[in-house]
Amino acid sequence: xxxxxxxxxxxxxxxxxxxxxxxxxxxxxxxxxxxxxxxxxxxxxxxxxxxxxxxxxxxxxxxxxxxxxxxxxxxxxxxxxxxxxxxxxxxxxxxxxxxxxxxxxxxxxxxxxxxxxxxxxxxxxxxxxxxxxxxxxxxxxxxxxxxxxxxxxxxxxxxxxxxxxxxxxxxxxxxxxxxxxxxxxxxxxxxxxxxxxxxxxxxxxxxxxxxxxxxxxxxxxxxxxxxxxxxxxxxxxxxxxxxxxxxxxxxxxxxxxxxxxxxxxxxxxxxxxxxxxxxxxxxxxxxxxxxxxxxxxxxxxxxxxxxxxxxxxxxxxxxxxxxxxxxxxxxxxxxxxxxxxxxxxxxxxxxxxxxxxxxxxxxxxxxxxxxxxxxxxxxxxxxxxxxxxxxxxxxxxxxxxxxxxxxxxxxxxxxxxxxxxxxxxxxxxxxxxxxxxxxxxxxxxxxxxxxxxxxxxxxxxxxxxxxxxxxxxxxxxxxxxxxxxxxxxxxxxxxxxxxxxxxxxxxxxxxxxxxxxxxxxxxxxxxxxxxxxxxxxxxxxxxxxxxxxxxxxxxxxxxxxxxxxxxxxxxxxxxxxxxxxxxxxxxxxxxxxxxxxxxxxxxxxxxxxxxxxxxxxxxxxxxxxxxxxxxxxxxxxxxxxxxxxxxxxxxxxxxxxxxxxxxxxxxxxxxxxxxxxxxxxxxxxxxxxxxxxxxxxxxxxxxxxxxxxxxxxxxxxxxxxxxxxxxxxxxxxxxxxxxxxxxxxx
Amino acid sequence: xxxxxxxxxxxxxxxxxxxxxxxxxxxxxxxxxxxxxxxxxxxxxxxxxxxxxxxxxxxxxxxxxxxxxxxxxxxxxxxxxxxxxxxxxxxxxxxxxxxxxxxxxxxxxxxxxxxxxxxxxxxxxxxxxxxxxxxxxxxxxxxxxxxxxxxxxx
Numbered sequence: 001x002x003x004x005x006x007x008x009x010x011x012x013x014x015x016x017x018x019x020x021x022x023x024x025x026x027x028x029x030x031x032x033x034x035x036x037x038x039x040x041x042x043x044x045x046x047x048x049x050x051x052x053x054x055x056x057x058x059x060x061x062x063x064x065x066x067x068x069x070x071x072x073x074x075x076x077x078x079x080x081x082x083x084x085x086x087x088x089x090x091x092x093x094x095x096x097x098x099x100x101x102x103x104x105x106x107x108x109x110x111x112x113x114x115x116x117x118x119x120x121x122x123x124x125x126x127x128x129x130x131x132x133x134x135x136x137x138x139x140x141x142x143x144x145x146x147x148x149x150x151x152x153x154x155x156x157x158x159x160x161x162x163x164x165x166x167x168x169x170x171x172x173x174x175x176x177x178x179x180x181x182x183x184x185x186x187x188x189x190x191x192x193x194x195x196x197x198x199x200x201x202x203x204x205x206x207x208x209x210x211x212x213x214x215x216x217x218x219x220x221x222x223x224x225x226x227x228x229x230x231x232x233x234x235x236x237x238x239x240x241x242x243x244x245x246x247x248x249x250x251x252x253x254x255x256x257x258x259x260x261x262x263x264x265x266x267x268x269x270x271x272x273x274x275x276x277x278x279x280x281x282x283x284x285x286x287x288x289x290x291x292x293x294x295x296x297x298x299x300x301x302x303x304x305x306x307x308x309x310x311x312x313x314x315x316x317x318x319x320x321x322x323x324x325x326x327x328x329x330x331x332x333x334x335x336x337x338x339x340x341x342x343x344x345x346x347x348x349x350x351x352x353x354x355x356x357x358x359x360x361x362x363x364x365x366x367x368x369x370x371x372x373x374x375x376x377x378x379x380x381x382x383x384x385x386x387x388x389x390x391x392x393x394x395x396x397x398x399x400x401x402x403x404x405x406x407x408x409x410x411x412x413x414x415x416x417x418x419x420x421x422x423x424x425x426x427x428x429x430x431x432x433x434x435x436x437x438x439x440x441x442x443x444x445x446x447x448x449x450x451x452x453x454x455x456x457x458x459x460x461x462x463x464x465x466x467x468x469x470x471x472x473x474x475x476x477x478x479x480x481x482x483x484x485x486x487x488x489x490x491x492x493x494x495x496x497x498x499x500x501x502x503x504x505x506x507x508x509x510x511x512x513x514x515x516x517x518x519x520x521x522x523x524x525x526x527x528x529x530x531x532x533x534x535x536x537x538x539x540x541x542x543x544x545x546x547x548x549x550x551x552x553x554x555x556x557x558x559x560x561x562x563x564x565x566x567x568x569x570x571x572x573x574x575x576x577x578x579x580x581x582x583x584x585x586x587x588x589x590x591x592x593x594x595x596x597x598x599x600x601x602x603x604x605x606x607x608x609x610x611x612x613x614x615x616x617x618x619x620x621x622x623x624x625x626x627x628x629x630x631x632x633x634x635x636x637x638x639x640x641x642x643x644x645x646x647x648x649x650x651x652x653x654x655x656x657x658x659x660x661x662x663x664x665x666x667x668x669x670x671x672x673x674x675x676x677x678x679x680x681x682x683x684x685x686x687x688x689x690x691x692x693x694x695x696x697x698x699x700x701x702x703x704x705x706x707x708x709x710x711x712x713x714x715x716x717x718x719x720x721x722x723x724x725x726x727x728x729x730x731x732x733x734x735x736x737x738x739x740x741x742x743x744x745x746x
Numbered sequence: 747x748x749x750x751x752x753x754x755x756x757x758x759x760x761x762x763x764x765x766x767x768x769x770x771x772x773x774x775x776x777x778x779x780x781x782x783x784x785x786x787x788x789x790x791x792x793x794x795x796x797x798x799x800x801x802x803x804x805x806x807x808x809x810x811x812x813x814x815x816x817x818x819x820x821x822x823x824x825x826x827x828x829x830x831x832x833x834x835x836x837x838x839x840x841x842x843x844x845x846x847x848x849x850x851x852x853x854x855x856x857x858x859x860x861x862x863x864x865x866x867x868x869x870x871x872x873x874x875x876x877x878x879x880x881x882x883x884x885x886x887x888x889x890x891x892x893x894x895x896x897x898x899x900x
Contacts, residue, residue: 068843068880228839235844236835237828238780238819242845245779253774278763296774297783298766369784369792369845369879418782418845419879451785647839651882655842658881681789681877689883690870 034134037098044198045205047161049100050079050154053201058083058090058185063101064150065094065141065390066231067420068655069710070648073229075150077644081222082158082215084182085197092230097392097412101139104130105149110490112339112507114515115613116578123705136498137393142425142538144612144708147644151706152214159212161204168204169195217642226647231416243388243415246375248444252281254436255300255448257307258289258457260675263314263533266290274303283307284436291436297448304450314674316534323671324360327465327530330485335526337505340514345481345524352471352478355561359468359550360735363669364461364539365676367684370418371454372429376437377444378403383410383434388417390425394497398427399434421659422538426459427496455684456676459537460669462487462530464509466550472562477520477573480558482513482551485528489536512544512611512715513551517578518570534671540659541711544611548715549664549722549736552607556723557732565596566723567606567619574608574615580639580702581608581615587637587698588617602632603728607720613707615639618657620693620720622728628745629728631661631693631721638712641703649709650697656713657695662686664718665744668737691745749809753778754821764810769793771809772818780819780848784877791876794849795819801856803875819848822855830900831855834893842880850876854890863894 038046038061044054052059060083062075076092095101108126118126130149162182169187170177172195179190185197217224234240259266269290271283279295280303290307294300317323348354374387376399383403389395392412400407417424433447449457464486471479486509494502509527539545559569567589574581585608588594598604601624608617616638623632636653643649666685670677678684722733725742733741748759753776760771767786772778772795781804784792788803795804798814823829828836831851841847850873857864857872864872869890878886 066843068841070842226839228836229841231844232836232839232841233825233828235841235847236832236851237823237825238778238848239825240844241779242782244783247777247779296762296766296770298770298774299763301786367879369782369790369843369877371783417843419843421879448783451787651839651842651885654884655881658883659879662879662881680787681785682787686877686879687881687883688874688877689886690874692881692883695884 034100037096037100043202045201047164047204048157050157051161053197058085060090060092061095062092063095064146065414065417067417069652070229071146073227074645077222077227078150078154079158081220082155083162085185087227089185094414097396099134099137102134103138103140103145103149104133105145106138106140106143107133109143109145112505116517116610139393141390144711147706147708155214159214160209163210163212164204164207165197165200167207167210168200223644227645240416242370242418244370244373244448246386251444251446252293253297253300254291254293254445255304256289256291257304259311260456261311261314262535264312267310267312270308273306277303284439286432286435293445301450316532316674318674319672320670326532327485330528330530336529337510337527339510340523340525343522345479345522348471349478352473354471356469357554357557357734359466361464361546361549362736363463364663364667365455365458365669365684366421366423366539368419368421368423371449371451373448374430374433375446376433378437378441380441385430386413386415387430388415388424390420395427395430398431402431402434403438421540426537452679455678459535461539461545462536464546468554470558472558475562475564477558479522480520482525484510485530487530487532487536489538492536508543512547512609517581517610518573519576541611541714544609544715548609549718552719553722567594570608581610583702584615584617584637584639588619588635591696591698592619592635603724605720605723605727607716609715611712611715614712616712616716618716618720620724622724628743630745634693634695636697639700639703640707640709641701642706643699643701646699649699652709653697653713654695657717658687658692660714660717661721664721664736664738666737666739751812753816754818765808767805768807768809768812769804778818778820782845782848792846792849794852796852796856799859801853819852830896831893834889834896838885838889840882840885840889842882846878850886858894
């Protein structure tokens with residue numbers, strides 16, 4: 001632990017980025033329990049920050065943002081399993097923003113190691129480092145870390161609460177705790193006497209928490225099986241409350257218009273036409289744009305359009321080609337990272353055949369179904385903010401700073417979110433709402449972005465360029481030398497979240513490439529950073545969303561150059577490096593009846609990516625139809641170590657695939673005059689029901705440790721499709737989106 | 747003069763300009779937030795409601811043009827008394843983020859009213875205007891088939 005404190009004081013290593021200065025805390029501060037933020041009602045007790053039992057019943061706190069991944073349900077199931085309560089006996093709340101709810105896995109995931117080769121020591125180090133997340137206020141949902149984070153901790157929270165409740169019962173009945181058992185929220189004595197948890201909570205809360213060993217998974221009642229989601233009924237009856245659905249007494253509605261030239265300020269504006277429009281209350285100057293407050297959102301949006309504004313241009317290159325020229329210029333400087341350097345990648349092995357290729361992927365928007373929004377109420381001494389967000393403590397801090405209050409004077413209510421995909425880890429939408437509310441003390445204001453504002457003011461998945469050199473000999477890969485250039489979302493996000501400069505090797509640029517479990521004797525991957533300030537952020541699967549396509553497509557090229565079946569080629573490389581990766585490839589081969597042959601008019605491709613600790617393989621089948629090339633079928637195999645809810649995992653992996661395929665087919669953010677050209681779904685479309693393939697998913701549990709599932713479905717989907725199109729047409733896709741080069745079914 | 751509007755069997759008098767889209771009347775004026783804003787240009791289907799049983803994009807229907815009775819997701823069923831189609835959606839655990847599902851369900855309900863046992867092609871034709879960024883399409887398809895069966899047996 002001492003070494004962690006030392007690292008933290010000097011330059012705290014957050015995976016790819018070393019954050020310098022500002023963070024100083026001792027070992028004790030890291031290890032000390034965070035205060036319990038829960039306040040039970042009379043006669044109740046908060047047994048720990050995750051279990052609250054009072055007159056309202058049993059409430060479990062799942063302080064991870066529900067953006068569709070089912071985290072609230074599985075998180076609660078982890079606690080319920082050991083607490084001995086049924087899922088229909090509990091209610092699940094996100095709870096307040098609090099240090100106690102830090103993510104203990106996020107920083108560990110960001111360690112720059114390959115992941116699959118992690119030793120026991122490596123896991124311990126990741127867990128130890130994870131504890132630092134507490135003092136950095138890392139209450140963050142992202143990085144496919146929730147189950148890694150909660151798997152042991154939440155079962156332990158449930159077990160401890162159960163044993164402490166039993167102790168309270170033992171004291172009451174005058175028997176030994178060991179002679180009591182628990183079932184369905186009751187403590188039951190040997191003589192059959194039963195006491196409800198609710199009647200023990202107050203006494204139990206006064207006891208020192210008792211630790212208990214975790215049960216063997218063979219005894220699980222809830223985990224490992226499909227559990228009905230706690231949010232499902234609300235979501236099919238229109239009663240689930242998203243951020244945009246918050247309604248408060250006397251609430252006004254606002255819309256905004258920000259400078260489309262990214263990074264530019266506002267020179268001047270004339271709001272007189274807007275103020276004359278019906279229902280308009282006022283116009284607020286946000287510095288680089290304006291907000292209009294009105295009696296409903298549509299009137300506010302119309303009025304925002306009516307404001308006459310002179311915009312300053314931004315400082316980035318004005319158009320897409322100039323942006324990519326700047327990314328290419330990144331290759332001219334020194335490498336930011338060389339996270340893999342096996343053998344001698346500089347020398348072509350004798351007798352080997354060399355191939356080279358350049359690849360490109362575009363900037364991408366998140367395009368969550370629910371546009372960015374937040375609701376705020378400012379009283380002069382207090383600020384309340386309601387929004388779907390992936391980082392409540394950072395949201396609280398930023399909103400506090402924006403209105404000149406201490407963080408403790410800001411209360412953040414985290415709602416359901418209509419998609420996150422990384423976008424809702426940003427703070428801008430909350431801060432703008434706080435700024436508007438601060439202008440109207442006592443009046444709650446909901447600020448909703450139009451789809452056009454949302455699309456043109458995202459933190460984009462960065463565009464990237466890749467240069468690959470490979471060599472094959474006797475049907476085998478003998479060399480792979482990859483260079484990837486892009487902007488770093490991690491470095492930008494650390495500045496926005498923590499206000500700290502970030503430097504050092506950026507894992508994100510090369511994630512999904514350097515850490516692929518392939519035994520290639522001469523294997524090097526270098527990352528290069530692009531000197532641009534276009535806003536970029538975490539987009540479902542982050543670096544692997546680029547490298548899944550860039551790297552695996554080139555592996556496919558190497559397989560063809562070697563004259564090998566592309567699946568067998570990958571399998572051979574994986575088998576020699578990491579058995580669970582080979583098994584997912586074997587599984588998807590079996591699921592799809594892969595033969596390497598396809599009839600005329602049909603193509604098949606395989607894609608593989610190890611990301612977020614989960615090896616995932618995807619096969620896509622495409623067909624010529626009279627309306628264009630259609631994806632007919634898809635097969636996915638993924639190894640998550642421990643499958644806590646197979647049905648939800650299936651949804652996450654197939655959903656992640658659809659997100660990836662949507663981007664691969666149609667997703668592209670381009671620039672003109674420093675502004676984003678795409679405005680809305682007609683020019684930033686996604687897969688629909690008719691062009692989504694029939695999909696089969698198989699979940700494997702061969703890995704030693706549990707891993708995430710929210711993101712790993714995305715990376716391999718894109719190369720699988722591109723490789724299938726190559727099989728069908730003989731044309732190799734080296735850039736996305738594919739709609740430019742292939743006649744896809746739209 | 748207020749504009750009369752009937753939603754889920756309740757009559758409202760709406761004191762707003764007639765060009766305000768039905769979507770925003772429902773959400774911001776009446777407080778029925780089950781109907782969602784997604785794009786404002788009829789490209790995503792999140793705002794789908796029914797007017798006299800026909801599925802329409804409420805972001806494109808000005809208040810002054812509403813002729814007939816409006817049904818929203820809240821009028822289809824409630825958590826304690828779900829419609830068959832909502833039960834099918836729950837049975838298949840369709841929703842992920844859930845934001846688009848009100849619109850998906852209203853569109854599917856209109857399809858089933860007209861075509862009680864739709865084929866996959868008919869589902870594709872009726873549902874392709876409804877975007878889901880979570881990619882729940884396979885379960886939407888399965889739920890529509892299940893709902894068709896439930897409604898036939900009922």
